[in-house]
Amino acid sequence: MSQGLTPSQTIGPFYFGTVTKAYHQQLAPPGVVGERIELALTLHDADGAIVPDGLFEIWQANSHGRYNHPEDRRNLPLDAGFDGYGRASTDTQGCARFSSVKPGRVPWPQGGMQAPHINISIFARGLLNRVATRLYFDRDPANAEDPVLKMIDPARRDTLLAKQDEKGWWRLPVHLGGPRETVFFDC
Amino acid sequence: MSGKLHIMEKEIYRRAPADAHPPNLSPEYKSTTGRAPRQSAIVLPHTLSEITGPLLESERLDALENDLTKQRSGEPLGERIIVHGRVLDQDGKAVPKAIVEIWQCNAAGRYHHPGDQHDAPLDPNFYGGGRVRADEEGRYQFITIKPGAYPWKNHHNAWRPAHIHFSLFGPAFATRLITQMYFPNDPLLPFDPIYNSVPPGSRSRLQAAFDLEATRPEWALAYKFDIVLRGRNATPMEG
Numbered sequence A: 001m002s003q004g005l006t007p008s009q010t011i012g013p014f015y016f017g018t019v020t021k022a023y024h025q026q027l028a029p030p031g032v033v034g035e036r037i038e039l040a041l042t043l044h045d046a047d048g049a050i051v052p053d054g055l056f057e058i059w060q061a062n063s064h065g066r067y068n069h070p071e072d073r074r075n076l077p078l079d080a081g082f083d084g085y086g087r088a089s090t091d092t093q094g095c096a097r098f099s100s101v102k103p104g105r106v107p108w109p110q111g112g113m114q115a116p117h118i119n120i121s122i123f124a125r126g127l128l129n130r131v132a133t134r135l136y137f138d139r140d141p142a143n144a145e146d147p148v149l150k151m152i153d154p155a156r157r158d159t160l161l162a163k164q165d166e167k168g169w170w171r172l173p174v175h176l177g178g179p180r181e182t183v184f185f186d187c
Numbered sequence B: 001m002s003g004k005l006h007i008m009e010k011e012i013y014r015r016a017p018a019d020a021h022p023p024n025l026s027p028e029y030k031s032t033t034g035r036a037p038r039q040s041a042i043v044l045p046h047t048l049s050e051i052t053g054p055l056l057e058s059e060r061l062d063a064l065e066n067d068l069t070k071q072r073s074g075e076p077l078g079e080r081i082i083v084h085g086r087v088l089d090q091d092g093k094a095v096p097k098a099i100v101e102i103w104q105c106n107a108a109g110r111y112h113h114p115g116d117q118h119d120a121p122l123d124p125n126f127y128g129g130g131r132v133r134a135d136e137e138g139r140y141q142f143i144t145i146k147p148g149a150y151p152w153k154n155h156h157n158a159w160r161p162a163h164i165h166f167s168l169f170g171p172a173f174a175t176r177l178i179t180q181m182y183f184p185n186d187p188l189l190p191f192d193p194i195y196n197s198v199p200p201g202s203r204s205r206l207q208a209a210f211d212l213e214a215t216r217p218e219w220a221l222a223y224k225f226d227i228v229l230r231g232r233n234a235t236p237m238e239g
């Protein structure tokens, strides 16, 4: 029996409290091990204008590289209180912020390891389907051997690299279109 | 960018057929033009990052979160309805324990949201947000009121048909879905660029069905809305 997929629709401008909870911005309560990171993701449209009515979701492994999910059956520690999931609306500056720990490396199906990365979904008014991308950490030595980064035209790889600012925040501008359009994935 | 990715996993999530979802660039819906990516998305093999996803097992849901008529001190105005259905995959198998989230405007067509400036009354007894965790068979149910139509600025005399927004995670990052449920035979559907962005053969999947069997006598009409998420592909693939 084959059933037709339910089609996607835009999140619209008026999603609210059911969808966003303040605690979804704090992924790692005290006691969770790993390198603490602060993320600032900004959303831009094709003209470079900020998108103040967008929603970012993130999904990541813990610092040991383990996903909190039954599909990840590797013998690596899970951290109590760390789900790996975050969600936040963009603010009037187009920015969504998260605090977490830096994810460890996870395997690539054909062998080898992927570089530390965070999986991102983006929703907004005017976006009929979610778009998905990944955040990588600029200057992480593992990036050079990451199979996903290697699939991408070198001229566009930079769109996935979060850069650390002077305060230590990891910043990633996401461009839905225009000359700096972010690389999106069909995942 | 080689086209020779050798994907030899035992199982991956099936790719959606081309006509399953609306194209992001759907110019009749004006705000898509500045927000739809123009470059094609890169097809990612399914790694642990894509086949895992938030199950939100520790998320605490209150008992009244699926009854939008009982979240304030009094009864909201409007037509009380039951909205229920199942979360399934493409093989018709239940997706167990999925969190289903909804949000909607009130009976007058106004959202409890600071950005909504429509000249229609707010209802102090209606907030418009709900959540529920589906059971082992994928069944979910909400009690709510029928949302009104509301105007938007897309084109002259543009009105959204009555709809309820739905958000689901399913079992993996790859199965994430946000959609909208419409009511059967709403006269505004043929004029709505958001509904009509979906290719014609797939559109009607967004319409709930009136359900007389689940309708509660002397109390509320029922609508059934099954949601179908991506299923798994058991055959090894090479592409």
Ligand SMILES: [Fe+3]
Pocket: A012, A014, B160, B163, B165
């Ligand atoms: Fe709406």
